[in-house]
Amino acid sequence: MTLTPTQRRLLFVLGPVVLGVADTFIGAAPQSTLVRSLSVGAGLVLIARLRMPFATLLATVPGMYMGSAWLAGLIALYTLSRLRPGRLLLTVGTLLVIAANFLPYPLDLEARDPWAWAESSVATAIAAIALGRAVALRGELATRLRELTEGRAREDRLLADHVLATERAQLAREMHDVVAHQVSLISLQAGALRMSTADPASREHADTIRTLAVRTLEELRHMVGVLRAAGGGPVERRPQPRLSDLPRLIGESALDVDADIDYQECASCPEGVERAAFRIVQEALTNVRKHAPGAKVRIRLRCADRELQVEVRNAAAAPGAAPLDLPSGGHGLIGLSERVHLLGGFFSAGPDDAGGFRVSAGIPMTTG
Structure with a gap:
């Protein structure tokens, strides 16, 4: 039969x-009313042992000495050892129990073997104390183990939150780089279609596509901010771009690009280094389409001194070319700088003396 918590507490x-x-009635010799009352009272007073263990022990001493409340005294001493392990109280309580069990009532030391009775009294008292301390230490160990388990669980949760935050920030950067690049291509193609066609309906459709592209980039900037601030569910991860994907990226950019890339030298680059270099080129081409349409672009990738050197330089915008009216979240170059510095490299971006813009980075090939 399974006991309920209330039943276990009462027990x-x-x-x-x-x-x-x-115990006062088991094997007890005939006793007077006073002695029987003291013995039974010593058993009844145990109900207060949890709140007042030392006072309870003192109350059992008369029943132990004059009557047959031997077990009640040991229970009181056990409770004192378990709940009040102070040296003074425990010493006084132990001596009282030993004396009450050792000294006969009425006092007549010749009526019993003093050495055997002393040995029995001391042994039973020490057993009660040892049991009380063992139970107390077991409870302390259980509490400490529970605290350690809870602490480890908190550390695991903090580590999981940290990993999630790191992944979320990386995902936000990847989303900005990839989607902004693709949407700006859509806007660029729509603008080219609008300029090259004389059909009013086609021009209207091109304007609509371009407007939707701009709106999409605005929504993207908002989503990136939310993603950096709040957690999300599991995300399906696609294969990340490598340097071998650069020809496709350059071809889709619809820009006048002079690429000087030594793929053979860069073949030994770690994956993280290749991905960072790809994102640098991608963001630079996106910025050229935004701010310097029609400008000639030069891309240079070289491996030297165990370092992948990336440089993207563009001239000033072509005369008469209007910059694309695309929103910017301001995360692109900042994200690139963070990525490169995490890999132990350097990153710089800024205008050059010829009126163009230059983005350069050096990424150690021993990282990634």
Whole structure:
């Protein structure tokens, strides 16, 4: 039969009381009313042992000495050892229990073997103390183990939150780089279609596409901000771009690009280094389409001194070319700088003396 928590609590509180009272009637010689009352009272007073262990022990001493409340005294001493392990109280309580068990009532030392009785009194008292301390230490160890388990669980949660935040920030950067690049291509193609066609309907459709592209970039900037601030569910990760994808990227850019890339030298680059270099070129081409349409672009990738050197330089915008009216979240170059510095490299971006713009980075090939 399974006991409920309330039943277990009642058994824990009242069980020793019943045992202490019952012990006074087991094998006890005929006793006077006073002695019987003291013995039974020593068992009943155990109900207060959890709140007042030392006072309870003192109350059991008369029943132990004059009557037959031997078990009640040991239960009180056990409770004192478990709940009040102070040296002074425990010493006083132990001496009282030993004296009450050793000294006969009425006092007559010749009526019993003093050495055997002393040995029995001391042994039972020490056993009660040892059991009380063992139970107390077991409870302390259980509490410490629970605290350690809870602490480890908190550390695991903090580590998981940190990993999630790192992945979320990386995903936000990847989303900005990839989607902004693709949407700006759509806007560029729509603008080219509008300029090259005389059909009013086609021009209207091109304007609509361009407007939708601009709106998409605005929504993207908002989503990136939300993603950096809040957690999300599991994300399906696609294969990340490598340097071998650069020809496709350059071809889709619809820009006048002079690429000087030594793919053979860069073949030994770690994946993280290749991905960072790809993102640098991608963001630079996107910025050229935004701010310097019609400008000639030069891309240079070289491996030297165990370092991948990336440089993207563009001239000033072509005369008469209007910059694309595309929103910018301001995360592109900042994200590139963070990525490169995490890999132990350097990153710089700024205008050059010829009126163009230059983006350069050096990424150690031993990282990634």
